[in-house]
Amino acid sequence: MKMSQLFTRTRKEAPADEQSKNAQLLIRAGYVYKEMAGVYTFLPLGLRVIDKISSIIKSEMDRIGGVQMKNSVLQKKDAWEKTGRWDDEIVDVWFKTKLQNGTELRLAFTHEEAVTNLMKDFISSYKDLPAYPYDIRTMFRNETRAKSGLMRGREFYWKALYSFSKDEEEHNAFYEKIKQAYINIFERVGLGDKTFLTFASGGTFSKYSHEFQTVSDAGEDIIYIDYDKNLAVNKEVYTDEVLADLGLSKAELKEEKAIEVGNIFSLNTKFSEPIGLRYKNEEGKEVPVIMGSYGIGIGRLMGTIVEELSDEKGIVWPKSVAPFDLHLISLAKNEEAEDLMRELEKAGFEVLFDDREDVSAGEKFADADLMGLPFRVLVSQKSLDAGGYEIKSRSQDDTQILDKEELLDYLKKVYEMEI
């Protein structure tokens, strides 16, 4: 895509009211636009990142048997009253609205009730189980103070999978599978080294839940990490009893600030019982379905990547989620650059071509660093005289001159190694 087609621009300054590094960089680089605190418009570059992260998540959910659907935002009272979560005392982040006839509706912040209720139409026998529907969509939380940029949104992009199993054994087997899928996801988006499976408080029905916590100074959680065992404990369950139970020792644990980028819960019959989602088992007995709930905040994940993988010049996207593979810069050589763009696109690469005229080389380089695509390719009289194009990785300082064939070979090698 040519930059002239992309209508956004970089900005020298972030908005004064934006404290967090992720929002500052994403706004300055033209990825998001702030509508109000906690509500961001995803500009074309930002949407491309969201889509890349979403398809990584989708592929991991599909691989373990997940099936994508699309729930509604508007929620009516019925099912939520049965679980007690319609009550403002229990859930204080509802956005409320009304039909013209006065019927009270609210905007979904999650879908356990909705999906459990819907499943009553489809699950009646053990033959209908298991089922693993998931949804990737916008949700809403009426946060009193929305801060931290994309970390805590009033309107946020979220993946939720709900599992429906016939018994604990089937549930536990899936729980282990999705735990691994989550590990894969954080690895694939470039946060593998910094993200830890973390024991957190369970609920009425389970001893623990699991969070995935990414170590970061921008984090709002405190976790204790055993780096040898690659495990962590959330401060909320950091007691002698829990540590003994998990076979962890205080001496081996290091305290860190971290961002919760995902969580997985065993729900047992917490929702199926009150909503009445029951099935007939092999013995002909009616019993409630065993459930689990598994979330990932996609905007938050994008924000976390920016917090952790950026430098003083700007964002440094991992190849897997960058909006484009290459930042192609022309210095008064637009024709040659356009030919190269066509070749690169034909080979399957996604190219952002800075075709702006009367913008200085320095400005173009600074923009490329701020926007953070994995590679920068320069076409100039100097590069052509030297025999081709200058390529530089965003994360390294050295450059090299390659001719067209060498460039294509180099990139193919780098991107195949990645996959």
Place this chain on the structure above:
Amino acid sequence: MKMSQLFTRTRKEAPADEQSKNAQLLIRAGYVYKEMAGVYTFLPLGLRVIDKISSIIKSEMDRIGGVQMKNSVLQKKDAWEKTGRWDDEIVDVWFKTKLQNGTELRLAFTHEEAVTNLMKDFISSYKDLPAYPYDIRTMFRNETRAKSGLMRGREFYWKALYSFSKDEEEHNAFYEKIKQAYINIFERVGLGDKTFLTFASGGTFSKYSHEFQTVSDAGEDIIYIDYDKNLAVNKEVYTDEVLADLGLSKAELKEEKAIEVGNIFSLNTKFSEPIGLRYKNEEGKEVPVIMGSYGIGIGRLMGTIVEELSDEKGIVWPKSVAPFDLHLISLAKNEEAEDLMRELEKAGFEVLFDDREDVSAGEKFADADLMGLPFRVLVSQKSLDAGGYEIKSRSQDDTQILDKEELLDYLKKVYEMEI
């Protein structure tokens, strides 16, 4: 995908309160689930259709220079007050909500104001024009009576493109391009023969707007079609004066009921003037940007396809938007069918495999007809004895037996001819 993984089921009866054919068939076949009047959950099959339609639309928008972004649902007052549309007397379909601190917010039913306002950050010179952002997303209308199934939703899936041009000439050139893109879209989703470019009332700034109307008994609009000229006029502008202006004659026009599946508007400076989106032109003079707005209701389009392309047995999806290419049925030959599924998927086909046991052949055939995939492939002892697999097109009655190689060749031919 195996049907056992897809958790939905077909139903013999549609809900009693559901009058429209599109909702009846889509609910019975397991594509959508009714949350409340005008609010539907898209089940996995339904979401696949929505995604197929969306990617056809996306490809046509990208082809003419569109760039996708994602606007927010939550809207604050500022820009909307400037255009007068915050006023309930002007717009009576707002869903209203509030922040915890009392700030009034509303749910977007369109984004002219939001995008025009946002563009003030990015457009200041003629060099920044044109710009063609578009969005494919859920919107909200607080309809007093939501009826007609997916035709008139309170929560609906919508594509909107907004054009920003420096003058009328540039605007008009794009307007003609997107008109053609719309014609392509309706052609590609299988409604080309029944969809007519229709003159409708303009606004303060334009003589006419254009609608795309699909002839249907389920339609709520009345249009007058000149079948020779492939043009129509909406009843609202069906006057002698307009007909003379358009060179149409009453004698050549046929009255039809129709569904409005898309509309395109010239907005001139209707939004840019009050919101203050101005740019410096080549002469250094500050002038307002010339705009246009171009919508397609994606859920409505899906409903229209069902209304028009179904028979007494169920839905008949066009190949381009069917959730899967093939409905593979096994009669006690699951192993053979699964092998075939793998071969078909390897060749690039999307297969829905009815692997249910203890379900009769009759029931499986009836479900296949109801669900409406383009081809049904049967693996049974009888088909294997006859030398292979029985294939039948959903829209034709005859069947034929093909061996694996013949089947693949047949399908490749059919699907290549399509593209």
